[in-house]
Structures are given as C-alpha cells and as structure tokens.
Amino acid sequence: MLNQQKKDQEEHIVFMQLAIELAKNAFEKDEVPVGAVIVERKTSNVIAGFSNQMRQNSIAIEHAEVLTIQQAMKVLKNERLVGCDMYVSLEPCPMCAHAISIARLDRLFYAASDPKSGGVEHGPRIYESSSCHHKPEVFVGMHASESSELLRNFFQSKRKN
C-alpha cells in the first residue's frame, strides 16, 4: 500500500512536470506560460496536453485547460471525462474551472495559485456555487514555485518591451 502511494506520488510529480514543460513551450511562443495535461487514471496514459494558444490563433478563450478538455473528449469519444485527472500549472480561471466541472474530471491538480484571476480558491470559487453540479477533488501547490517564477519572468519581459 505504501509502495502504491509512493508510485502515485511519483506519477503526480511527473504529470505536473509535463504541464510545466508545456508552459515553458508557451513562453517561447510569446504566450502566457500555462500548460495542462489530462491523464486517464486506470492506464496512467496522458491523453491530451496543451499550452495556451491565445495569441497564436487570436482566440482569447483558447486557454490550455479548454484545449486539453476538447482534445481528451475527442480521444475518448466521450463527452464525460470520468476516471480522468487534470494537471495544470496555474489555478484555472472561472471559465476553465467550470469547464472542468462540466467535463466531470475526477481530480484537479494545479501548481501556482492565481489571486487576481483564479476561479477555484479565488474570485467566484466556482466549485462552491449552486450552479456547479460536479466538484472535482482539488490538490494545490505541486511545483508551485517553478510555475510562479515562469509567469513572473514572462510578465517582467513584457513590461520591458
């Protein structure tokens, strides 16, 4: 049982690291550096992974989480992602937080918190609302400092330009 817990913990770290790597890719493409992956629990397969594509496509709502959910639903040919978890490098905004609820994801892991624009532990606290009909389990803080630093560097580089 302890071995299983250790394996689970190691997997969480690997999956969050993947999300961070996607965020770094976004940075290189001049996108706000946020990355997300969706993992099927029974197989531990990563079935979708995206970074933000707001600038690239001129579509401001193409957040990493929304793109990842769309892709996962296509892969599984299922409009419910029961048995799947999301790992994302930043606290989802209210749009993405509710999309995660609609998608019926089991668990949400996010790295850094977002006091200004987050929708899970900040702002409208989507999962505590009466309009939320599925609440994922939420785990916060893995790789948080790495994700925060990436975002800080990005916005500092923007201010210099």
Added chain:
Amino acid sequence: MLNQQKKDQEEHIVFMQLAIELAKNAFEKDEVPVGAVIVERKTSNVIAGFSNQMRQNSIAIEHAEVLTIQQAMKVLKNERLVGCDMYVSLEPCPMCAHAISIARLDRLFYAASDPKSGGVEHGPRIYESSSCHHKPEVFVGMHASESSELLRNFFQSKRKN
C-alpha cells in the same frame, strides 16, 4: 433620436429571434436548445451564430456561446470583440459568462433566466467577482417565454424517452 431608439429596439428583437431560431435547430438535432449570435454594432452585421453542439461532437463544453465567440474572433481576426454584442436564448453558465468577459463583448442580451445552472444573475454571479476584469452590460428577458417553452418541451420529451 426616438426613431433611432425604435430602430435599435427592432434590431434587438430581430437578433434575439435569430438566437431563438438557432435554438430550435438544436432541438431538432437532439441538442439542448440554446442558440447565440454575435453582432458588430457599427455595421449591424451578424458575424457569428451557433447552437449547442455538445451531443453532435461529443464535446460537452461546446456551448453555443463559446462556439460563437471562437467564430467571431476568427472572422474579425481579433482576440477582443470590442464593439460587439451577444444575443443568447438562455442565461449563460459560469463558463460561458466568463468567456464573454474574456472576449470583451460590450453587451449581453439573454432571453430566459436559468436559476439552476446560470452564472450571471445566479450561482457565482461571474460579473460581480473580483476575478472578472471586464463586465458587459446585461439585458434580460426579451423573448424569454418563447425560449423557456422550447427548453421545457425539450426536457419533457427527454423524460418520455
């Protein structure tokens, strides 16, 4: 001035009627009957219009509002829909309400209210949250009974099956 107001009022009715027609199309395709259009104010052109496509594509987050915003951004090649309004047949859910904010739409007109799942005047009241950085003007109730009846008929037909 009064003539202009009358013209504006007539246009609002026409645009909302379009959203309702799209909702009727959705009903025929066994989708939850919601329709949305986005209108560019200076030209009065309808630049995008969609109904829900959640069942058709097995993607539960393909709500009419999200699809319409994506299309409008593609048409205008702009990730901000400043100077545009949305007309939608039902109160947007929290995901869509926040997407409307991100898109910087000027005005939101919706027909029926949605006490169970709405995110504007119900649930998390997205536009009153600290995580909301743009609040559209909101107008409620035009064609409300027609939209409500459509939704009621849809869910009654589901319960019979």
